[in-house]
Amino acid sequence: LRPTSGQFAVFFVFASLCAWYSGYLLAELVPDMPLSSAVYSIRSIGEKPVLRAPAPKRQKCDHWTPCPPNTYAYRLLSGGGRDKFAKICFEDEMLIGEKTGNVARGINIAIVNYATGKVIATQYFDMFEGDNSGPMTAFIQSAPSKSLLFMVTHDDGSSRLKEDAKKAIESLGSKEIRNMRFRSSWVFLAAKGFELPAGIEREKINHSDNAKNRYSGWPAEIQVEGCIPKGPS
Incomplete structure:
Protein backbone atom coordinates (compact mmCIF):
# COMPACT_ATOMS: atom_id res chain seq x y z
CA LEU A 1 0.00 0.00 0.00
CA ILE A 45 40.27 13.01 10.60
CA GLY A 46 42.29 10.23 9.07
CA GLU A 47 45.31 12.38 8.32
CA LYS A 48 48.70 11.22 9.58
CA PRO A 49 49.99 13.14 12.61
CA VAL A 50 52.74 15.67 11.86
CA LEU A 51 55.95 14.90 13.70
CA ARG A 52 57.70 18.10 14.79
CA ALA A 53 61.36 18.18 15.70
CA PRO A 54 62.05 19.50 19.19
CA ALA A 55 63.45 23.03 19.45
CA PRO A 56 67.25 23.00 19.28
CA LYS A 57 68.97 23.21 22.63
CA ARG A 58 70.79 26.48 23.22
CA GLN A 59 74.56 26.05 23.28
CA LYS A 60 77.19 28.00 25.21
CA CYS A 61 77.85 31.49 23.81
CA ASP A 62 75.10 30.81 21.23
CA HIS A 63 77.17 28.34 19.24
CA TRP A 64 75.26 26.30 16.66
CA THR A 65 76.79 23.07 17.94
CA PRO A 66 78.13 22.20 21.39
CA CYS A 67 81.83 22.27 22.12
CA PRO A 68 83.43 18.87 22.83
CA PRO A 69 84.06 17.85 26.45
CA ASN A 70 87.16 19.37 28.09
CA THR A 71 87.05 22.51 25.95
CA TYR A 72 86.14 26.15 26.55
CA ALA A 73 83.53 27.85 24.35
CA TYR A 74 84.25 31.40 23.24
CA ARG A 75 82.71 34.03 20.98
CA LEU A 76 84.14 37.47 20.19
CA LEU A 77 81.98 40.08 18.45
CA SER A 78 83.16 43.55 17.46
CA GLY A 79 80.94 46.59 17.72
CA GLY A 80 78.76 47.73 14.82
CA GLY A 81 77.97 51.42 14.32
CA ARG A 82 77.28 53.57 17.36
CA ASP A 83 74.72 51.42 19.12
CA LYS A 84 75.70 47.77 18.58
CA PHE A 85 78.28 47.22 21.29
CA ALA A 86 81.11 44.71 21.25
CA LYS A 87 80.79 41.43 23.17
CA ILE A 88 83.15 38.87 24.65
CA CYS A 89 81.56 35.58 25.73
CA PHE A 90 83.52 32.78 27.41
CA GLU A 91 81.97 29.56 28.70
CA ASP A 92 78.52 31.18 28.35
CA GLU A 93 79.52 34.09 30.61
CA MET A 94 79.39 37.58 29.13
CA LEU A 95 82.76 39.05 30.10
CA ILE A 96 82.31 42.29 28.16
CA GLY A 97 79.08 43.68 26.75
CA GLU A 98 76.31 46.22 27.03
CA LYS A 99 74.43 44.26 29.71
CA THR A 100 77.53 43.98 31.88
CA GLY A 101 78.16 47.72 31.49
CA ASN A 102 81.90 47.43 30.86
CA VAL A 103 82.16 48.10 27.11
CA ALA A 104 83.09 51.38 25.44
CA ARG A 105 84.69 52.99 22.43
CA GLY A 106 88.18 51.76 21.63
CA ILE A 107 89.75 48.37 22.35
CA ASN A 108 88.01 46.19 24.95
CA ILE A 109 90.08 43.45 26.61
CA ALA A 110 89.31 40.50 28.90
CA ILE A 111 91.98 38.35 30.58
CA VAL A 112 91.07 34.80 31.66
CA ASN A 113 92.99 32.21 33.67
CA TYR A 114 93.53 29.33 31.24
CA ALA A 115 93.74 26.66 33.96
CA THR A 116 90.60 27.63 35.86
CA GLY A 117 88.55 29.41 33.20
CA LYS A 118 87.93 32.31 35.61
CA VAL A 119 88.10 35.92 34.50
CA ILE A 120 91.09 37.84 35.89
CA ALA A 121 90.34 41.35 34.65
CA THR A 122 88.41 43.34 32.01
CA GLN A 123 89.06 46.86 30.76
CA TYR A 124 88.41 49.17 27.81
CA PHE A 125 90.81 51.72 26.35
CA ASP A 126 89.62 54.70 24.31
CA MET A 127 91.78 55.00 21.21
CA PHE A 128 90.11 58.15 19.85
CA GLU A 129 90.58 60.54 22.77
CA GLY A 130 93.19 60.61 25.52
CA ASP A 131 96.56 58.91 25.87
CA ASN A 132 95.47 55.34 26.60
CA SER A 133 97.92 53.35 24.50
CA GLY A 134 100.48 53.19 27.32
CA PRO A 135 97.99 52.04 29.99
CA MET A 136 96.65 49.41 27.58
CA THR A 137 100.17 48.13 26.96
CA ALA A 138 100.73 47.84 30.72
CA PHE A 139 97.40 46.03 31.12
CA ILE A 140 98.31 43.49 28.44
CA GLN A 141 101.76 42.94 29.91
CA SER A 142 100.27 42.46 33.39
CA ALA A 143 98.46 39.30 32.25
CA PRO A 144 100.09 36.34 34.01
CA SER A 145 101.52 33.37 32.16
CA LYS A 146 98.95 30.77 31.11
CA SER A 147 96.34 33.44 30.36
CA LEU A 148 93.82 33.83 27.55
CA LEU A 149 93.42 37.39 26.24
CA PHE A 150 90.34 38.44 24.25
CA MET A 151 90.31 41.78 22.39
CA VAL A 152 87.47 43.45 20.45
CA THR A 153 86.99 46.93 19.02
CA HIS A 154 84.01 49.21 19.31
CA ASP A 155 83.96 52.30 17.09
CA ASP A 156 87.57 53.42 16.53
CA GLY A 157 90.49 51.42 17.90
CA SER A 158 93.38 52.86 15.89
CA SER A 159 93.68 56.67 15.98
CA ARG A 160 95.82 56.84 19.15
CA LEU A 161 97.20 53.30 19.03
CA LYS A 162 100.96 53.71 19.46
CA GLU A 163 103.95 51.54 18.66
CA ASP A 164 104.32 50.12 22.19
CA ALA A 165 100.79 48.71 22.11
CA LYS A 166 101.20 47.38 18.57
CA LYS A 167 104.37 45.52 19.60
CA ALA A 168 102.69 44.07 22.71
CA ILE A 169 99.75 42.76 20.69
CA GLU A 170 101.96 41.60 17.86
CA SER A 171 104.10 39.61 20.31
CA LEU A 172 100.93 37.65 21.22
CA GLY A 173 100.52 36.52 17.63
CA SER A 174 98.37 39.19 15.98
CA LYS A 175 98.77 39.41 12.20
CA GLU A 176 96.42 42.35 11.72
CA ILE A 177 97.22 44.91 14.44
CA ARG A 178 99.42 46.92 12.06
CA ASN A 179 96.66 46.90 9.45
CA MET A 180 94.20 48.68 11.75
CA ARG A 181 92.60 51.76 10.23
CA PHE A 182 90.09 54.33 11.41
CA ARG A 183 87.01 52.45 12.67
CA SER A 184 88.22 49.04 11.53
CA SER A 185 86.29 46.18 13.14
CA TRP A 186 88.83 43.86 14.78
CA VAL A 187 88.69 40.81 17.07
CA PHE A 188 91.64 38.84 18.44
CA LEU A 189 92.18 35.84 20.71
CA ALA A 190 95.64 35.36 22.24
CA ALA A 191 97.38 32.91 24.55
CA LYS A 192 100.18 34.04 26.84
CA GLY A 193 102.72 31.47 27.97
CA PHE A 194 101.40 28.58 25.85
CA GLU A 195 100.39 27.78 22.28
CA LEU A 196 96.86 27.38 20.96
CA PRO A 197 96.10 24.64 18.41
CA ALA A 198 96.64 25.70 14.82
CA GLY A 199 92.99 25.27 13.86
CA ILE A 200 91.62 27.75 16.43
CA GLU A 201 89.97 30.80 14.83
CA ARG A 202 91.83 33.70 16.44
CA GLU A 203 91.62 36.95 14.49
CA LYS A 204 89.56 38.90 11.95
CA ILE A 205 89.55 42.45 10.66
CA ASN A 206 87.08 44.44 8.55
CA HIS A 207 87.89 47.95 7.29
CA SER A 208 85.59 50.90 6.84
CA ASP A 209 84.65 51.46 3.21
CA ASN A 210 82.08 54.10 2.28
CA ALA A 211 80.92 51.99 -0.65
CA LYS A 212 80.43 48.84 1.44
CA ASN A 213 79.77 50.00 5.03
CA ARG A 214 76.75 48.41 6.69
CA TYR A 215 76.36 51.41 8.98
CA SER A 216 76.93 55.06 8.09
CA GLY A 217 80.69 55.51 8.53
CA TRP A 218 81.20 52.01 10.02
CA PRO A 219 81.87 48.58 8.54
CA ALA A 220 79.84 45.53 9.54
CA GLU A 221 80.65 43.89 12.85
CA ILE A 222 82.72 40.69 12.72
CA GLN A 223 83.11 37.70 15.01
CA VAL A 224 85.18 34.64 15.74
CA GLU A 225 84.06 31.70 17.81
CA GLY A 226 85.20 28.22 18.64
CA CYS A 227 86.35 25.77 21.30
CA ILE A 228 89.65 25.95 23.17
CA PRO A 229 91.04 22.65 24.52
CA LYS A 230 91.59 22.75 28.25
CA GLY A 231 95.08 22.09 29.57
CA PRO A 232 95.95 19.24 31.93
CA SER A 233 94.58 19.80 35.44
Whole structure:
Protein backbone atom coordinates (compact mmCIF):
# COMPACT_ATOMS: atom_id res chain seq x y z
CA LEU A 1 0.00 0.00 0.00
CA ARG A 2 1.17 3.46 -0.83
CA PRO A 3 1.27 5.96 2.10
CA THR A 4 -1.32 8.67 1.95
CA SER A 5 -0.37 12.33 1.83
CA GLY A 6 -1.35 12.64 5.48
CA GLN A 7 0.91 9.81 6.52
CA PHE A 8 3.76 11.32 4.51
CA ALA A 9 3.27 14.67 6.27
CA VAL A 10 3.36 12.99 9.70
CA PHE A 11 6.53 11.10 8.74
CA PHE A 12 8.17 14.34 7.51
CA VAL A 13 7.35 16.17 10.76
CA PHE A 14 8.65 13.22 12.80
CA ALA A 15 11.89 13.10 10.80
CA SER A 16 12.38 16.86 11.21
CA LEU A 17 11.87 16.60 14.97
CA CYS A 18 14.43 13.77 15.17
CA ALA A 19 16.98 15.80 13.14
CA TRP A 20 16.44 18.87 15.34
CA TYR A 21 16.80 16.86 18.54
CA SER A 22 19.95 15.13 17.28
CA GLY A 23 21.45 18.51 16.41
CA TYR A 24 20.53 19.85 19.85
CA LEU A 25 22.22 16.92 21.61
CA LEU A 26 25.36 17.31 19.46
CA ALA A 27 25.55 21.02 20.25
CA GLU A 28 25.30 20.27 23.96
CA LEU A 29 27.94 17.57 23.90
CA VAL A 30 30.52 19.26 21.65
CA PRO A 31 32.28 22.34 23.14
CA ASP A 32 31.99 25.66 21.37
CA MET A 33 34.60 26.26 18.69
CA PRO A 34 34.90 28.50 15.63
CA LEU A 35 33.46 27.14 12.43
CA SER A 36 36.87 27.16 10.77
CA SER A 37 38.27 25.03 13.59
CA ALA A 38 35.41 22.60 13.31
CA VAL A 39 35.91 22.30 9.54
CA TYR A 40 39.66 21.80 10.04
CA SER A 41 38.97 19.11 12.68
CA ILE A 42 36.68 17.23 10.32
CA ARG A 43 39.22 17.46 7.48
CA SER A 44 42.03 16.28 9.75
CA ILE A 45 40.27 13.01 10.60
CA GLY A 46 42.29 10.23 9.07
CA GLU A 47 45.31 12.38 8.32
CA LYS A 48 48.70 11.22 9.58
CA PRO A 49 49.99 13.14 12.61
CA VAL A 50 52.74 15.67 11.86
CA LEU A 51 55.95 14.90 13.70
CA ARG A 52 57.70 18.10 14.79
CA ALA A 53 61.36 18.18 15.70
CA PRO A 54 62.05 19.50 19.19
CA ALA A 55 63.45 23.03 19.45
CA PRO A 56 67.25 23.00 19.28
CA LYS A 57 68.97 23.21 22.63
CA ARG A 58 70.79 26.48 23.22
CA GLN A 59 74.56 26.05 23.28
CA LYS A 60 77.19 28.00 25.21
CA CYS A 61 77.85 31.49 23.81
CA ASP A 62 75.10 30.81 21.23
CA HIS A 63 77.17 28.34 19.24
CA TRP A 64 75.26 26.30 16.66
CA THR A 65 76.79 23.07 17.94
CA PRO A 66 78.13 22.20 21.39
CA CYS A 67 81.83 22.27 22.12
CA PRO A 68 83.43 18.87 22.83
CA PRO A 69 84.06 17.85 26.45
CA ASN A 70 87.16 19.37 28.09
CA THR A 71 87.05 22.51 25.95
CA TYR A 72 86.14 26.15 26.55
CA ALA A 73 83.53 27.85 24.35
CA TYR A 74 84.25 31.40 23.24
CA ARG A 75 82.71 34.03 20.98
CA LEU A 76 84.14 37.47 20.19
CA LEU A 77 81.98 40.08 18.45
CA SER A 78 83.16 43.55 17.46
CA GLY A 79 80.94 46.59 17.72
CA GLY A 80 78.76 47.73 14.82
CA GLY A 81 77.97 51.42 14.32
CA ARG A 82 77.28 53.57 17.36
CA ASP A 83 74.72 51.42 19.12
CA LYS A 84 75.70 47.77 18.58
CA PHE A 85 78.28 47.22 21.29
CA ALA A 86 81.11 44.71 21.25
CA LYS A 87 80.79 41.43 23.17
CA ILE A 88 83.15 38.87 24.65
CA CYS A 89 81.56 35.58 25.73
CA PHE A 90 83.52 32.78 27.41
CA GLU A 91 81.97 29.56 28.70
CA ASP A 92 78.52 31.18 28.35
CA GLU A 93 79.52 34.09 30.61
CA MET A 94 79.39 37.58 29.13
CA LEU A 95 82.76 39.05 30.10
CA ILE A 96 82.31 42.29 28.16
CA GLY A 97 79.08 43.68 26.75
CA GLU A 98 76.31 46.22 27.03
CA LYS A 99 74.43 44.26 29.71
CA THR A 100 77.53 43.98 31.88
CA GLY A 101 78.16 47.72 31.49
CA ASN A 102 81.90 47.43 30.86
CA VAL A 103 82.16 48.10 27.11
CA ALA A 104 83.09 51.38 25.44
CA ARG A 105 84.69 52.99 22.43
CA GLY A 106 88.18 51.76 21.63
CA ILE A 107 89.75 48.37 22.35
CA ASN A 108 88.01 46.19 24.95
CA ILE A 109 90.08 43.45 26.61
CA ALA A 110 89.31 40.50 28.90
CA ILE A 111 91.98 38.35 30.58
CA VAL A 112 91.07 34.80 31.66
CA ASN A 113 92.99 32.21 33.67
CA TYR A 114 93.53 29.33 31.24
CA ALA A 115 93.74 26.66 33.96
CA THR A 116 90.60 27.63 35.86
CA GLY A 117 88.55 29.41 33.20
CA LYS A 118 87.93 32.31 35.61
CA VAL A 119 88.10 35.92 34.50
CA ILE A 120 91.09 37.84 35.89
CA ALA A 121 90.34 41.35 34.65
CA THR A 122 88.41 43.34 32.01
CA GLN A 123 89.06 46.86 30.76
CA TYR A 124 88.41 49.17 27.81
CA PHE A 125 90.81 51.72 26.35
CA ASP A 126 89.62 54.70 24.31
CA MET A 127 91.78 55.00 21.21
CA PHE A 128 90.11 58.15 19.85
CA GLU A 129 90.58 60.54 22.77
CA GLY A 130 93.19 60.61 25.52
CA ASP A 131 96.56 58.91 25.87
CA ASN A 132 95.47 55.34 26.60
CA SER A 133 97.92 53.35 24.50
CA GLY A 134 100.48 53.19 27.32
CA PRO A 135 97.99 52.04 29.99
CA MET A 136 96.65 49.41 27.58
CA THR A 137 100.17 48.13 26.96
CA ALA A 138 100.73 47.84 30.72
CA PHE A 139 97.40 46.03 31.12
CA ILE A 140 98.31 43.49 28.44
CA GLN A 141 101.76 42.94 29.91
CA SER A 142 100.27 42.46 33.39
CA ALA A 143 98.46 39.30 32.25
CA PRO A 144 100.09 36.34 34.01
CA SER A 145 101.52 33.37 32.16
CA LYS A 146 98.95 30.77 31.11
CA SER A 147 96.34 33.44 30.36
CA LEU A 148 93.82 33.83 27.55
CA LEU A 149 93.42 37.39 26.24
CA PHE A 150 90.34 38.44 24.25
CA MET A 151 90.31 41.78 22.39
CA VAL A 152 87.47 43.45 20.45
CA THR A 153 86.99 46.93 19.02
CA HIS A 154 84.01 49.21 19.31
CA ASP A 155 83.96 52.30 17.09
CA ASP A 156 87.57 53.42 16.53
CA GLY A 157 90.49 51.42 17.90
CA SER A 158 93.38 52.86 15.89
CA SER A 159 93.68 56.67 15.98
CA ARG A 160 95.82 56.84 19.15
CA LEU A 161 97.20 53.30 19.03
CA LYS A 162 100.96 53.71 19.46
CA GLU A 163 103.95 51.54 18.66
CA ASP A 164 104.32 50.12 22.19
CA ALA A 165 100.79 48.71 22.11
CA LYS A 166 101.20 47.38 18.57
CA LYS A 167 104.37 45.52 19.60
CA ALA A 168 102.69 44.07 22.71
CA ILE A 169 99.75 42.76 20.69
CA GLU A 170 101.96 41.60 17.86
CA SER A 171 104.10 39.61 20.31
CA LEU A 172 100.93 37.65 21.22
CA GLY A 173 100.52 36.52 17.63
CA SER A 174 98.37 39.19 15.98
CA LYS A 175 98.77 39.41 12.20
CA GLU A 176 96.42 42.35 11.72
CA ILE A 177 97.22 44.91 14.44
CA ARG A 178 99.42 46.92 12.06
CA ASN A 179 96.66 46.90 9.45
CA MET A 180 94.20 48.68 11.75
CA ARG A 181 92.60 51.76 10.23
CA PHE A 182 90.09 54.33 11.41
CA ARG A 183 87.01 52.45 12.67
CA SER A 184 88.22 49.04 11.53
CA SER A 185 86.29 46.18 13.14
CA TRP A 186 88.83 43.86 14.78
CA VAL A 187 88.69 40.81 17.07
CA PHE A 188 91.64 38.84 18.44
CA LEU A 189 92.18 35.84 20.71
CA ALA A 190 95.64 35.36 22.24
CA ALA A 191 97.38 32.91 24.55
CA LYS A 192 100.18 34.04 26.84
CA GLY A 193 102.72 31.47 27.97
CA PHE A 194 101.40 28.58 25.85
CA GLU A 195 100.39 27.78 22.28
CA LEU A 196 96.86 27.38 20.96
CA PRO A 197 96.10 24.64 18.41
CA ALA A 198 96.64 25.70 14.82
CA GLY A 199 92.99 25.27 13.86
CA ILE A 200 91.62 27.75 16.43
CA GLU A 201 89.97 30.80 14.83
CA ARG A 202 91.83 33.70 16.44
CA GLU A 203 91.62 36.95 14.49
CA LYS A 204 89.56 38.90 11.95
CA ILE A 205 89.55 42.45 10.66
CA ASN A 206 87.08 44.44 8.55
CA HIS A 207 87.89 47.95 7.29
CA SER A 208 85.59 50.90 6.84
CA ASP A 209 84.65 51.46 3.21
CA ASN A 210 82.08 54.10 2.28
CA ALA A 211 80.92 51.99 -0.65
CA LYS A 212 80.43 48.84 1.44
CA ASN A 213 79.77 50.00 5.03
CA ARG A 214 76.75 48.41 6.69
CA TYR A 215 76.36 51.41 8.98
CA SER A 216 76.93 55.06 8.09
CA GLY A 217 80.69 55.51 8.53
CA TRP A 218 81.20 52.01 10.02
CA PRO A 219 81.87 48.58 8.54
CA ALA A 220 79.84 45.53 9.54
CA GLU A 221 80.65 43.89 12.85
CA ILE A 222 82.72 40.69 12.72
CA GLN A 223 83.11 37.70 15.01
CA VAL A 224 85.18 34.64 15.74
CA GLU A 225 84.06 31.70 17.81
CA GLY A 226 85.20 28.22 18.64
CA CYS A 227 86.35 25.77 21.30
CA ILE A 228 89.65 25.95 23.17
CA PRO A 229 91.04 22.65 24.52
CA LYS A 230 91.59 22.75 28.25
CA GLY A 231 95.08 22.09 29.57
CA PRO A 232 95.95 19.24 31.93
CA SER A 233 94.58 19.80 35.44
